[in-house]
Each structure stands twice: as C-alpha cells, then as structure tokens.
Amino acid sequence: xxxxxxxxxxxxxxxxxxxxxxxxxxxxxxxxDYLVKKILNLRLFGNDDRKWTASVVDxxxxxxxxxxxxxxxxxxxxxxxxxxxxxxxxxxxxxxxxLTTLRQQYIPEKVKEGRFGxxxxxxxxxxxPVTICLESPLAQKPLxxxxxx
Numbered sequence: 001x002x003x004x005x006x007x008x009x010x011x012x013x014x015x016x017x018x019x020x021x022x023x024x025x026x027x028x029x030x031x032x033d034y035l036v037k038k039i040l041n042l043r044l045f046g047n048d049d050r051k052w053t054a055s056v057v058d059x060x061x062x063x064x065x066x067x068x069x070x071x072x073x074x075x076x077x078x079x080x081x082x083x084x085x086x087x088x089x090x091x092x093x094x095x096x097x098x099l100t101t102l103r104q105q106y107i108p109e110k111v112k113e114g115r116f117g118x119x120x121x122x123x124x125x126x127x128x129p130v131t132i133c134l135e136s137p138l139a140q141k142p143l144x145x146x147x148x149x
C-alpha cells in the first residue's frame with residue numbers, strides 16, 4: 001500500500017528491517033489482511049550465503065509499529081496537500097485494527113506499538129541497496145504525489 005495515505009512504520013528487530021506502508025481513507029480490512037500477510041511472510045532475511053530466504057515468521061522477529069499519519073501528501077504547486085489523508089480519529093481506529101489483525105495472525109507478544117499521535121524522532125541507518133514497497137492490489141488507482149509546477 002505504498003501509494004496510500006497513513007504511514008505505519010514497522011521495525012523488525014531480528015536484523016533491523018524497516019517497512020513503510022501507507023493507507024488511504026478508503027482502505028478496508030481486506031487491505032489490512034493483505035498487508036499483514038505480506039509483512040509476516042515476505043522473505044526479507046537471509047545469511048551471507050543466501051539472501052531473501054526467511055520471513056518475519058521464520059525468524060520469530062519482533063515487530064514495532066509506529067503510526068505516522070502526516071507523511072502522505074500530494075503537491076499543489078509548492079504547497080503540501082494533506083486532504084486525502086485519513087482524519088486522526090479514523091486513522092487511529094484503522095491503526096488499532098491493523099495491530100489487532102497483526103496480533104491475531106502472529107505472536108501477540110512480538111507485536112509492539114508506539115503511542116498513536118506521539119511526536120516522533122526517528123533515526124535510521126539505511127543498510128543495503130534494497131527498498132521494498134508494499135501496495136495492496138486492492139487499491140483503486142495510483143495517487144499523484146506531485147503535480148506539475
């Protein structure tokens with residue numbers, strides 16, 4: 001769901017993988033189900049000999065979820081436009097729905113969460129040449145993230 005609106009950051013503590021995905025105002029439980037399945041089963045881990053062989057489930061990783069509802073935007077000229085982002089109350093409910101689904105399909109004690117709406121300072125050491133974007137195939141249409149100036 002990368003081309004979507006609310007950002008939930010997942011920190012996978014096994015080998016420090018980070019997944020970002022966005023949700024939009026019209027996303028549903030079907031989108032959550034798809035993303036949770038991918039997050040838990042995507043082969044992101046390996047060793048020096050073989051990469052991309054193990055998933056979060058295979059490695060029994062912890063998953064830290066941090067919501068960030070203001071990162072989705074579009075550009076209108078030189079201004080940021082957030083009007084497609086979910087309203088805070090709706091996005092908080094969606095975030096809780098996502099966490100509930102993730103805990104139901106994984107080991108509940110391994111799913112950690114940050115406080116919704118908290119101001120975050122995130123430091124990232126990007127290690128590797130790969131960035132993986134997850135987008136629900138249920139998305140109606142790709143969203144513009146930039147308009148012509």
